Amino acid sequence: MLRSRSTVIMIVLALFAAPLLMNTPACLAAQPAGVPVRVAILPFSMHTPPDLAYLQNGIRDMLTSRLAWQGKVQVIDRSATEQAVKGARGDVSLGEAVRIGGALKADYVLFGSLTALGQAISIDAKMAPVSGTGEPLSLYAQTRSMDEVIPQINQFAQQINQKVFARPDESARTAAAEAEALSTRNPELLVPGTMVAGDRISYLNPNFIEVTPEDSLRQSGLWRSQTFQGGIIAMDIGDFTGDGRQEIVTATFNKITVYRKENQGLKVIGTFNGTNVDRFLWVVGADTNRDGKDRIFVTNLKKLNTTRAAQSDSALGDPGYNIILSSFVLSLEGGRLELIADNIPYFLNALPFGKRGKILLGQAKGSINEGPFKGDIYEMQLRGTSLVPTVSLNVPTRCNIFNFARADINNDKMEETIVIDKSNKMVILNSAGELIWRGDRIFAATTNTFEGKVEDRRFNLVDLYAIPSPIVVADINKDGIPEIIVNRSTSNVDKFLPDSMKSYDKSEIVSFSWDQMGLVENWKTREISGMVTGVRLGDLNGDGTTELVASLVLAKDLLKLWESKSTIFSYDLNVSPSKTAARQ
Numbered sequence: 001m002l003r004s005r006s007t008v009i010m011i012v013l014a015l016f017a018a019p020l021l022m023n024t025p026a027c028l029a030a031q032p033a034g035v036p037v038r039v040a041i042l043p044f045s046m047h048t049p050p051d052l053a054y055l056q057n058g059i060r061d062m063l064t065s066r067l068a069w070q071g072k073v074q075v076i077d078r079s080a081t082e083q084a085v086k087g088a089r090g091d092v093s094l095g096e097a098v099r100i101g102g103a104l105k106a107d108y109v110l111f112g113s114l115t116a117l118g119q120a121i122s123i124d125a126k127m128a129p130v131s132g133t134g135e136p137l138s139l140y141a142q143t144r145s146m147d148e149v150i151p152q153i154n155q156f157a158q159q160i161n162q163k164v165f166a167r168p169d170e171s172a173r174t175a176a177a178e179a180e181a182l183s184t185r186n187p188e189l190l191v192p193g194t195m196v197a198g199d200r201i202s203y204l205n206p207n208f209i210e211v212t213p214e215d216s217l218r219q220s221g222l223w224r225s226q227t228f229q230g231g232i233i234a235m236d237i238g239d240f241t242g243d244g245r246q247e248i249v250t251a252t253f254n255k256i257t258v259y260r261k262e263n264q265g266l267k268v269i270g271t272f273n274g275t276n277v278d279r280f281l282w283v284v285g286a287d288t289n290r291d292g293k294d295r296i297f298v299t300n301l302k303k304l305n306t307t308r309a310a311q312s313d314s315a316l317g318d319p320g321y322n323i324i325l326s327s328f329v330l331s332l333e334g335g336r337l338e339l340i341a342d343n344i345p346y347f348l349n350a351l352p353f354g355k356r357g358k359i360l361l362g363q364a365k366g367s368i369n370e371g372p373f374k375g376d377i378y379e380m381q382l383r384g385t386s387l388v389p390t391v392s393l394n395v396p397t398r399c400n401i402f403n404f405a406r407a408d409i410n411n412d413k414m415e416e417t418i419v420i421d422k423s424n425k426m427v428i429l430n431s432a433g434e435l436i437w438r439g440d441r442i443f444a445a446t447t448n449t450f451e452g453k454v455e456d457r458r459f460n461l462v463d464l465y466a467i468p469s470p471i472v473v474a475d476i477n478k479d480g481i482p483e484i485i486v487n488r489s490t491s492n493v494d495k496f497l498p499d500s501m502k503s504y505d506k507s508e509i510v511s512f513s514w515d516q517m518g519l520v521e522n523w524k525t526r527e528i529s530g531m532v533t534g535v536r537l538g539d540l541n542g543d544g545t546t547e548l549v550a551s552l553v554l555a556k557d558l559l560k561l562w563e564s565k566s567t568i569f570s571y572d573l574n575v576s577p578s579k580t581a582a583r584q
Helices: 002-022 055-067 078-084 094-103 146-163 171-183 577-583
Strands: 037-041 045-047 073-075 108-117 120-129 137-143 222-224 234-238 247-251 255-262 265-273 278-286 295-305 321-325 327-333 336-344 347-352 358-365 373-383 386-392 404-407 416-420 426-429 435-438 449-456 461-466 472-474 483-489 506-514 519-524 531-538 547-553 565-572
Touching: 037 055, 037 078, 055 073, 055 108, 055 146, 078 094, 094 108, 094 120, 108 146, 108 222, 108 565, 120 146, 120 222, 137 146, 234 531, 234 547, 247 278, 247 565, 255 278, 255 295, 265 327, 265 336, 278 347, 278 358, 295 347, 336 386, 347 404, 404 472, 472 531, 483 519, 483 531, 506 531
Parallel strands: 037 073, 037 108, 045 108, 234 278
Antiparallel strands: 108 120, 120 137, 222 565, 234 247, 247 255, 255 265, 278 295, 295 321, 295 327, 327 336, 347 358, 358 373, 373 386, 404 416, 416 426, 426 435, 449 461, 472 483, 483 506, 506 519, 531 547, 547 565
């Protein structure tokens, strides 16, 4: 009987203890009694102007103070963490973060990056278990101004405490304590004696006087995606699913990705991976079949080793490999990018031509004696699994398949040609091919290069051709005459550097109109930190609002384009989509 009563008591105690055990997170339950969970907080990678570098330490201080939990969670000493991350360059990958956490004998590692785009700030972070069991907790936010960064970091800490450590929410109690402290604080500290009528106190500190009101720093109509691995060298917008919604297609070194905007991020809906001998140069979408669905056209160079050893005893030399043009066509079918045409010996692009819409173009590659391009630019037609040239395009000899756009920008009923020349100057040619305007700034410049003419390999006299970012023509101001929208470098240093050393890490997107005397600026964006590689018009939300969409390479060293990171951003435009649809 006594044994039976003991059994009942044990069962009852177990039933009462079960909810408590269930509410204990696995990371804490697995720890020996009295041994706290160890967390390593790595320095966040900063893609920001130098004057925001202080945020790196501020973020770590805030996360340390909010994650530390007496007897439960221990944040590893900063000096030990900094010693462990020495030698790490750029953004830290998940594998590298876990390795660093293991070296520090941490249970969790917290790492991430902060990117500034104008006044907007985006924050990417991950809280990952070092053991490798379980998925990392992903944290992402985009703020409209720097003032929102600290509150967002505080929210990150709350999410980690609740989702990883099941820590009770102390935000309400903290807010009450701060309110009580504020109510009893010395009024002389709250209202400094140097203040004058009209001064406002900054919420960051009662001794700070707010110079620029917070509301004026907020940028409505600006959106930025999450950060992607690899340099996006080309981007286009189209309806690749055929469902009436627009998607984004991007090209990195040897990967094509199609994204759809969902909420505030981009969701991958299709990918295509090349081989290790492929190098993608350009991607564009066009509805060549006129069936309401855009196909994807990729310009690709293949590097094929030869049986001969590399030799350098002659001017042209023999590098030991051949570069061949082997472009291809993809179609998005059931969530997969399928190859429908391959081994196409042409550079491919698609440009708008008035009422004809977007026309697919092709041009052959020149030899090392001729330069990057050879012969005419042709209109291309997809016939089954082949892409064939049809009629040649009547354009000035300055044009190649990547560097021009056509539009009647001065309302003379004749189309002008807008060209980005080899020195990245923008020129306007009339219908007879005569020069009528030339800019003196650097336009549409990128480091997306390939080998053109070779004069003497022994002295590195090799001509590199840099593919410019697209020129957009659209009637934004609704006056019946299209404007020119193009990226412009804001740094004058690059024009004095050799091609192999240029980076174009600061720019702005500018709109121009013709005023019978030349081009005049309509508007421009704020300075953008990074290299803009694509500029397009589209409606990613499907809400009828036209957006100016751009791809941006964030790398600190833009000469290592393929090792960098990228993002997509957009500006809402107060225009009717019907005004721009025909000219995208």
